[in-house]
Structure formats: structure tokens, C-alpha cells
Amino acid sequence: MQPRLKNPLFTIPHALQNLLAFADTMKKGVPESTLTLVQLRASQINGCSYCVDMHSRELKQGGESDERLWSVAAWRESPLYTEAERAALALTEAATRISDRADPVPDDVWNEAAKHFDEKALGVLVLNIALINLFNRINVTVRQTAGAKA
Numbered sequence: 001m002q003p004r005l006k007n008p009l010f011t012i013p014h015a016l017q018n019l020l021a022f023a024d025t026m027k028k029g030v031p032e033s034t035l036t037l038v039q040l041r042a043s044q045i046n047g048c049s050y051c052v053d054m055h056s057r058e059l060k061q062g063g064e065s066d067e068r069l070w071s072v073a074a075w076r077e078s079p080l081y082t083e084a085e086r087a088a089l090a091l092t093e094a095a096t097r098i099s100d101r102a103d104p105v106p107d108d109v110w111n112e113a114a115k116h117f118d119e120k121a122l123g124v125l126v127l128n129i130a131l132i133n134l135f136n137r138i139n140v141t142v143r144q145t146a147g148a149k150a
Contacts, residue, residue: 001143087113
């Protein structure tokens, strides 16, 4: 597959730098591995091969086991995730698949996340989910290829 055009994050002045600066504000209150699992799961849902590749590599470099990486898409059936990670992944799926149901983020999903994360950490999760969805949508639209330099 060939990209449709050069990634606009690299052609629009300051676009990438501003998004990365925004991302830097979301690194406190939630373990980095949880945030990267969230990014990987949203990217799987959205079919963003570029981000799936990148976040899988980040997790591996951060010490994640192959078993945890391989089972992210089936996290509900895997014993390898903490309750907090499960809550974050459920929130990720709901917030990523917002058109799949009348109540996109049901109270039970939100309440489970709220058991594991305080208000600031929930804010970090919500912003992180929104940001990875933005990156996924850009990459999927322009057909950014996995492993490619943008």
C-alpha cells in the first residue's frame, strides 16, 4: 500500500509539535504502560497499522511480554491484565467505537474506570484516547504505512 500524500502532521507547520506538546501534558497520573496499551487497542480498532506497529514496539521496549502484546485485542479473555488496565481498555473501546451504540460510553464502563482512576487520571485517559483516535484517523486517511517514515 502506498500513502496517498505526505502525512499532514509533517507538512502543516507546527502541527506535530503542538500535538506532541499536548501529549506531554498527559503523562502523569496513569502508568505509561497503561496509556500505551490504550493507544495500541484504539489503533487496533481503527485499523491504523502505523500506530499498531509503533505502540507494539514501544510496549516491547518498555519490557512488556509477548503474551501481553499478543492478547491486547482479546483482553477480556486474558488473565494478563490488571483490573485498572481492563477498565482503561473498556473505556478506550467505548470511546473509540462511539457510533456502535445509543449510549456510547455506558455508565458501567465509566464507573469501573472511576474505581481505578481519580478525576485527573480519568481526564488523562479521556484525552489520551481522543488523541490516539486523532492520530489513527489521520494515518488511516492518508494510508500511512507501518514502519515507514512519514
